[in-house]
Amino acid sequence: MKLAIIGASGFVGSAILEEALSRGITVKAIVRHPEKIQTKNPQLNVVKGDALNEDELVDLVKDQDAVISAYNAGWDNPDILTEQTAANHTILDAIRRSGVKRFLAVGGAGSLEVAPGVQLLDTPDFPEQFKGGAIATRDMLVLLKKDTELDWTFLCPPISLDPGERTGNYREGKNQVVFDAKGHSHISVKDYAVAMIDELQNNKHIKERFTVAY
Template sequence: MRIAVIGAAGRTGRHVVRQALGQGDDVVALVRHIGSLEMTHPRLSVIEADVRDVDSLREALRGCDAVVSAIGTRSAPRVDLYSAGIANIMQAMAESDIRRLSAVSAAGAFARTHRNLTFGYKLLIRTAYRALYDDLEMMETLIAASAMEWTIARPSGLTDGLHTGDYRIGLTGQPLKAGGKISREDVAGFLLKSLKVDTWLRRAVTISE
């Protein structure tokens, strides 16, 4: 499989790239700045592209079979990277006849007051993270309304732990437990797995230890 990884230089995206190469896939790593992903491999192509520029995406995605969206932002207060980015990503995918998509969201999307979110995290969602969650939910809405063969991953608290393959998958998309965590490496592993099996097709699932 030839997989495009958007946000490949990010803290989760680079794990997706490494694991896909390790599984024998060809990888097209989309980064905002060449040099931000210090990785070389015979089956790796690194391409500069911007999710706000559909033309750059269209060129980069040509010939790919599937897409992983691991885009992210830490900016505030106005955030529209996720919704604007996924709209452009899906437009470029459609024009290249690519249908398989796995995207990263976050635990708490469409469940901001769920009992399995800690009080502190609920407070953040209402305040500092409010715009971020508004945009994540818009992104998910756009994906769900599309004709793509999609899976959305809502990871709990992200860590820099090792890949274990030992985590729970919540099929309802609701947070699994208060203070739950999962390593970025395990998130990467799930994203790749979801491209190759239909178990979570057209579902938003929560993943946590």
Template sequence: MSSIVVFGAGGTAGSRVTAEAVGRGHRVTAAVRRPEAASYLPAGVQVVTGDATSERSVRELAPEADVLLVAIGGGERGLWLDAARALVTTLRGLPDAPRIIHLGGGSTLLTPRGTRYLDEPDFPEEYRDSAQGQADALDYYRSQADGVTWTYVSPPPLEFHPGERTGHYRTGTDEPVTDDQGRSVLTYEDLAVAIVDEIEHPRHENMRFSVAY
């Protein structure tokens, strides 16, 4: 059993990872900005006030954790980089520091031409700030996260939605995982399966991996 702190546990992705982890017997702490809005989380989850962008908050929650999972969203471009910095800066100075798992964007994955999806001319403008923010966080982990253990997880760049939990998926690295028709598809429920599998059986330490069917 692992002790997992989920920043953003009240969100679409974070709530599903929380439920998957609890269902497998892990001890989960839901770190959210408004605990009163997370009353629907599974029984047994400890709900606390927490902020992934705050070094103080990370320092308070890290000592009893095996994993700090970042599943935050809804903020301005700098949100994800601020979280990466707070986590890395804080954990670097701790003995037996927990591992970071950062749920990132699929728009940072590479197209068949080798460019990022977020750099495509037809990329939706309304998502550009958040996409670039997730890209900034990935760049930070890759260049400045020495001394800590991290994993960045990318779902498909387009077809990613709530749905059925099948328990099946495939993984890649910097490109989307595609089927025989070239589609990259995944539900939030099976992303949660992949993340908890990675917690239980680490295979992608200090790197990014992608997930789809």
């Protein structure tokens, strides 16, 4: 399998990259700063790419079997809402033009429900500094639900996505935040990556949003 990962050098993208390579998948890592990826692997091709340049993205992904977007405009970027929202449209339009059908997106916990009809993003305690990025990530889900061309999957992390070890274990949910017996909603970024590549290989959630947690 040939897989393109947009944003493969970030916290989540780098974990997905390592998990994909560990399973023998050929990866094209599309990043703004190729020098940030130090991994050396014969199955890895690191290329410079701009998530806001549609024509460039079409050329970069057109020979791939699937695309995963882990793009993030930067949590400390004051323009994250504008840039991330623009990138959502550019990435989806580029993939449609490329002819690639399988698309998986790194979602956000903000769009998950904590009560019927109440999304985490809309609760009073949701951190203000993360709202812009969370709104933009939710926008990607809205766009995907309207899509008629792609075999898409939107994988939301739990409330807490942590550094930590790979256990290979996780529980799945659909539209609600998944909590453990102690009331925590968390997973390591490595196990989130396990779930993402499991979905890539098993295709259990085509045209669906789902979430994972311990």
